[in-house]
Amino acid sequence: MIRCVLFDLEGTLVDFQWKLEEAEAELRRAAAGVLGCGPERFAGLNYAGIWKAAMEAGAPGLRARVEQTLEPIYDRYDLDAATRWTLQPGASSVLTRLQALGVPTGLVTNVGRRSVAHIVTRLGIDGRFGVVVTRNDVPRMKPAPEGIHKALAALGATAAEALMVGDSLSDIGAARAAGCRVAIVLGGESTEAAIRAARPDLVLTDLREVVGSLCEPLERRKAGRPEGQS
Numbered sequence: 575m576i577r578c579v580l581f582d583l584e585g586t587l588v589d590f591q592w593k594l595e596e597a598e599a600e601l602r603r604a605a606a607g608v609l610g611c612g613p614e615r616f617a618g619l620n621y622a623g624i625w626k627a628a629m630e631a632g633a634p635g636l637r638a639r640v641e642q643t644l645e646p647i648y649d650r651y652d653l654d655a656a657t658r659w660t661l662q663p664g665a666s667s668v669l670t671r672l673q674a675l676g677v678p679t680g681l682v683t684n685v686g687r688r689s690v691a692h693i694v695t696r697l698g699i700d701g702r703f704g705v706v707v708t709r710n711d712v713p714r715m716k717p718a719p720e721g722i723h724k725a726l727a728a729l730g731a732t733a734a735e736a737l738m739v740g741d742s743l744s745d746i747g748a749a750r751a752a753g754c755r756v757a758i759v760l761g762g763e764s765t766e767a768a769i770r771a772a773r774p775d776l777v778l779t780d781l782r783e784v785v786g787s788l789c790e791p792l793e794r795r796k797a798g799r800p801e802g803q804s
């Protein structure tokens with residue numbers, strides 16, 4: 575049974591606005607500059623993969639330089655996206671409903687702390703999460719499971735009790751690596767074909783479907799009514 579819900583931010587609670595291709599090209603060039611190689615070394619890797627590969631490529635002494643070089647690039651693209659982010663339909667009501675049910679919720683995002691703090695306040699969803707884990711709080715971004723592990727530890731929940739709600743293959747990868755179930759809302763970072771091929775536990779076309787597929791069954795259980803009885 576699901577007792578805890580973790581949400582991704584961009585593409586899930588807010589619309590997807592990151593200038594992905596431009597940011598990834600800049601990150602490849604910058605990482606190659608620090609490591610003294612060509613950007614083709616990072617070909618085919620997304621923004622999270624570039625970070626991981628760059629951090630693992632050099633001697634430990636180089637990691638601080640990789641961090642100092644790449645961090646401002648991620649922050650700049652986050653802040654740019656933040657100027658356009660709007661809350662997805664139903665995001666606020668889904669969070670309110672889960673809160674009313676006493677279901678612990680967390681935010682696990684590859685967006686950095688600066689933009690997350692700013693955006694959750696601007697959109698009025700601050701205080702809705704029991705824990706917020708950003709890119710800056712873990713050594714590796716999703717699809718690595720560290721962010722989910724950290725959120726679950728803070729919420730006192732196990733992976734078996736948790737559902738990760740996201741929009742990307744990174745969310746599926748992180749949830750699987752952490753051992754929790756995963757629901758994907760279509761229309762975000764990853765294409766529908768890629769999402770369906772990766773077979774998440776649940777595919778949603780709209781975040782508001784979380785109410786029917788999760789909140790209502792939980793409300794019925796709470797009221798002691800069997801499934802299917804309204």
Ligand SMILES: [Mg+2]
Binds near residue numbers: 583740741742762763
């Ligand atoms: Mg996302």
